[in-house]
Amino acid sequence: MSEKKSISARFRCAFPGFGLDVDLTLPGTGITALFGHSGCGKTTVLRCMAGLHRAEGAMTVLDEHWQSADTFLPVHKRPLAYVFQETHLFPHLTVRKNLEFGYRRIPATDRQIGFDEAVNWLGLGGHLDRMPAGLSGGERQRVAIARALLTSPRLLLMDEPMSALDKASKHDILPYLERLRDALAIPIVYVSHSTAEVARLADHLVVMEDGKVLASGPTRETLARMDNPFRLEDDAGVLVEGTIRELDQRWHLARFEFDGGSLWLRRDNGMKIGDRVRIQLLSRDISLALEENPDQSIQNLVPATIDRIEPDVTPGVSIVRLLAGPTPVMSRLTTRAVDQLALEPGRQVWMQIKSVALAD
Numbered sequence: 001m002s003e004k005k006s007i008s009a010r011f012r013c014a015f016p017g018f019g020l021d022v023d024l025t026l027p028g029t030g031i032t033a034l035f036g037h038s039g040c041g042k043t044t045v046l047r048c049m050a051g052l053h054r055a056e057g058a059m060t061v062l063d064e065h066w067q068s069a070d071t072f073l074p075v076h077k078r079p080l081a082y083v084f085q086e087t088h089l090f091p092h093l094t095v096r097k098n099l100e101f102g103y104r105r106i107p108a109t110d111r112q113i114g115f116d117e118a119v120n121w122l123g124l125g126g127h128l129d130r131m132p133a134g135l136s137g138g139e140r141q142r143v144a145i146a147r148a149l150l151t152s153p154r155l156l157l158m159d160e161p162m163s164a165l166d167k168a169s170k171h172d173i174l175p176y177l178e179r180l181r182d183a184l185a186i187p188i189v190y191v192s193h194s195t196a197e198v199a200r201l202a203d204h205l206v207v208m209e210d211g212k213v214l215a216s217g218p219t220r221e222t223l224a225r226m227d228n229p230f231r232l233e234d235d236a237g238v239l240v241e242g243t244i245r246e247l248d249q250r251w252h253l254a255r256f257e258f259d260g261g262s263l264w265l266r267r268d269n270g271m272k273i274g275d276r277v278r279i280q281l282l283s284r285d286i287s288l289a290l291e292e293n294p295d296q297s298i299q300n301l302v303p304a305t306i307d308r309i310e311p312d313v314t315p316g317v318s319i320v321r322l323l324a325g326p327t328p329v330m331s332r333l334t335t336r337a338v339d340q341l342a343l344e345p346g347r348q349v350w351m352q353i354k355s356v357a358l359a360d
């Protein structure tokens with residue numbers, strides 16, 4: 001990763017009972033997720049990036065030094081925007097006035113993002129004259145994101161922006177975040193502890209534990225790494241990217257093709273042939289067979305080769321890492337099944353995939 005196009009951040013600090021020690025190089029565009037259990041230090045990293053907390057270390061954003069041995073830009077001098085779980089909109093101002101508040105703070109010559117552009121990206125055209133109290137949680141969060149963008153930041157920090165929303169609002173706001181990810185030239189660092197959110201949104205994933213970085217890399221590979229602690233959780237799985245190749249009207253299914261195989265999934269309204277989508281394959285939904293056996297209820301059968309087998313933390317359970325073509329997939333099996341099928345690295349098997357869901 002060239003330094004000019006990336007973010008580097010090295011921070012060390014300590015609170016009673018907690019120490020942070022991270023050294024990160026992140027892409028200069030797209031969404032990076034900071035991911036980990038509660039208390040692992042995600043918000044602290046964001047606060048250090050913002051200059052809200054002064055840790056020992058250094059930070060360079062694209063080509064600008066925000067912190068070094070002899071520099072520490074205070075928060076108001078850093079061209080960044082911060083979106084929190086709570087939206088902090090001005091309750092007595094309309095949506096338009098709330099948005100203008102961010103916009104007017106930036107001299108016209110420094111504006112990178114136009115007012116109408118931000119309004120369109122976040123779908124706010126019909127809401128400009130409404131008051132915040134009358135908006136849904138998801139709409140309020142969209143206003144907060146648009147207001148943040150209108151300050152023309154060079155870095156957007158988002159701290160669990162969806163955690164206060166109900167499931168339906170989360171579902172509504174995700175396409176807007178995807179649109180921003182694809183349209184914005186500026187990098188977004190996004191704190192989350194939801195695997196589904198990370199799988200759907202993030203290009204780059206940083207997994208943290210106890211104030212340290214356990215893994216950092218492209219989301220797909222990082223989710224598939226054996227040392228990713230989230231593989232041990234019930235909803236652990238990998239992310240697979242591919243293309244919709246066929247739509248089946250009769251059974252309401254869509255054929256998803258990826259580098260390594262093809263799967264049927266439930267068709268979503270609006271899905272079109274040629275759409276690029278990401279799906280999540282959960283380890284618990286994949287069982288293994290030595291022969292292809294189409295005569296059963298599981299319709300998705302994909303050939304794969306066993307790469308590695310390791311014990312899970314749960315006694316009697318093993319994690320089998322497989323390769324379907326070049327695509328890594330994981331299966332969670334009882335150790336007895338591993339033994340009875342004589343599974344070992346190099347063996348060819350059939351993955352029986354019980355359920356395939358779009359990553360959302």
Ligand SMILES: Nc1ncnc2c1ncn2[C@@H]1O[C@H](COP(=O)(O)OP(=O)(O)OP(=O)(O)O)[C@@H](O)[C@H]1O
Pocket residue numbers: 015016018036037038039040041042043044045193
């Ligand atoms: N200003 C502070 N003073 C003392 N301790 C702090 C301070 N800020 C954070 N901590 C502690 O540092 C640790 C990491 O907190 P942080 O908020 O960064 O975690 P997190 O991963 O963002 O958690 P969550 O997902 O619950 O928001 C916690 O143990 C927290 O209590």
